[in-house]
Amino acid sequence: MRNPQRGILCAGCPHRAAYLALKEATRRKRGRVICGNAGCTAVGEVHPAAATCPGGMDALLPRYNQAVPTGGTVDEPAAPVCVHVAADLEVAADDAAERFAGLAAEGEITLFAVMASSRRFLARDAVEELGQRVLGLGADTVVVLDPFDAIRCAEVLGSLLETPGVHGVIFASPCAQLQRGEGANEPVEIDRYTCVACHRCFQITACPALSFAPPVYQVDPDACAGCDLCCNYCRTQVIYSPRSRMGVEEKSRARYAAAQR
Ligand code: SF4
Ligand code: SF4
Secondary structure, X not given: OOOOOOOOOOOOOHHHHHXXXXXXXXXXXXXXEEEEEOOOOOOOOOOHHHHHOOOHHHHHHHHHOEOOOOOOOOOOOOEEEEEEEEEHHHHHOOOHHHHOOOHHHOXXXXXXXXXEOOHHXXXXXXXXXXXXXXXXXXXXXXXXXXXXXXXXXXXXXXXXXXXXXXXXXEEEOOOHHHOOOOOOOOOOEEOOOOOOOOOHHHHHXXXXXXXXXXXXXXXXXXXXXXXXXXXXXXXXXXXXXXOXXXXXXXXXXXXXXXXXX
């Protein structure tokens, strides 16, 4: 797999999948705010498409680069929905209590979304400990989600967004750069004879492994990390994955196994 370019989420980045899940769930919510600092140059601030679109970052950044709200008073009411994105290591750090003080004042409904992708959080018990940490920081509930499981993410996030309070959501999937195991990253393929060049796969995911080679889209097999995210968005279903017979849990296990080799 190639190294990422600065400002672009890597091919197969689990943060991209988590962001898409959050945006899908919150897009029709009035007064939503997405904020945070998840460490990577792009995560926490930028729409995935903005990172690869010249000029797009400038146009879209103000919309997504929101300061963390400190409302909750008569003068400064809390946002109806605040999605506060944080990196796992930020949440585990000694100064986390100070850094995340006031989560409850950020929104009537606050999703405290923690990206658990680094090497330290590859084991299940480490993720569970992180969940306890999230509760200790003021979340009323905590749930662990595979960001690539779009259906479950939609169900769970939709339900959390109906309930006022602070909800911890841990998006657990290993960083794409840790998945070096053989066979874990077999690329997807686009059928060049049936792709209708609708641009949807790229416009939604902004995956750097996808590119337009007129008249159709193509996948760079050296760059594709085999996350299968783009397959979810091709309405004509012409992106073929070698993992099409695997369930979401099996795929998740394969990603963790590849990261631990
Ligand atoms: S499967 Fe699709 S979204 Fe995932 S890395 Fe490959 S081209 Fe990108
Ligand atoms: S979403 Fe599917 S049909 Fe549209 S450009 Fe991508 S591969 Fe082609």
